[in-house]
Amino acid sequence: MWQLYQFPLCPFSRKIRLLLGEKGIGYELVRESPWQRRDEFVDMNPAGQTPVMVDATRNLLLIDSMAIAEYFEETVDRAATINGTAANRAEIRRLVTWFDTQFFRDVTGPLLFERMEKRVAHGAAPDARVLRESMKAAIRHLDYTDYLLDHRQWLGGATLSLADLAAAAQISVTDYLGGIDWKGHEQTARWYRGLKSRPSFRPLLSERMEMVTPPPHYDNVDF
Template sequence: MWQLFQFPLCPFSRKVRLVLGEKGVPHELVRENPWEKRDEFIDMNPAGETPVIVEVDSKTILIGSQPIVEYFEEEVDKAPMLDGSARARAEIRRLTGFFDERLYGDVVAPLMHERMMKRLVSREAPDTGALRQAMRVANNYIDYLDYLLDTRRWLAGNSLSLADFTAAAHLSVIDYLGALDWRGHQQTKDWYSVMKSRPCFAPLLGERMEGIAPPSHYDKVDF
């Protein structure tokens, strides 16, 4: 049995959870707050970051969302995440990296710092200026998704791929934190509704982070 060390608002953990759910890989969730820097967790991953997945019997340890999903992509044939020609796979990897690096760094990380870390860890009030800036930048990224979906069925092309699950994982955290304005973004909203309707998404939509309530539309497929 696999154990996934994660916490509810970690977008990289969510990315792995969506892929494992889509591929039908049995796993147990283990709550890990990386800011606590538990010795046992640091021993597994010296970077102290989630996600980490462990196969209990073999003691196999996989670290980081991209190595984890690529491992299961190679091991499990169901629901391919990196399919198609070399050019198609390159585009999937480009967008996956773009969302994991740029969307996370520009929007998700600042929001998590202001609305989660300050509330749960440092007990500080959020910086409203930083929140407004993150929300403005989030709108720019939704504009880009609209652009992609103008000519593509899915974000990276004609097939559902890791790019879609990666973007959806990050957007789900932004949406949970109440920082997405869906007005004027019907194409991306329709795509996200389809992603939310997949069975692998249901556990994420039903989960809550203590002390932080999502907006009322968060867990609704039609919103």
């Protein structure tokens, strides 16, 4: 069976967990704290980042969330998430890159460091200025998802795609960390409520990161 090395608030691991859930692929979670730079984990992935997927029985090792997603898209026919015409697929990949890089750089990454890693790994308080800037950036990004959803049923087009899973993974972590003001973003909130209702999403909502408590609305599908 596949093993997925991750920690509860890793947005890239969440993207893969949502993908695996949609495709009905079984796996075992293995807790990994990449900031600890554990030797055995760095031996698997010299970048020292989650997620990493391992199938020891087949001697398979997959590294990097986009590479992992592409692997399962190529090897599992069920529930394609990079689909449609070549132009459609290019747009899905563009949006996945947007959320994995721009959203993470501006919003999720700073919040994770300030509100989670600083507390868990260093016992330090967050920087209020960084938190304010990240929350302002979240508003700008949600304005963009509102725009996309004004013109499309799903972020990447007419059907659920990897773009939706990548966006939901980043947004869910940001929401857990109290970084999203949902007022004025009804389009995105409606889309997110739909995703939170899917069976693939429910396991994520029940998990908690030690020393970091989400806001009351976090696991409420009808927030």
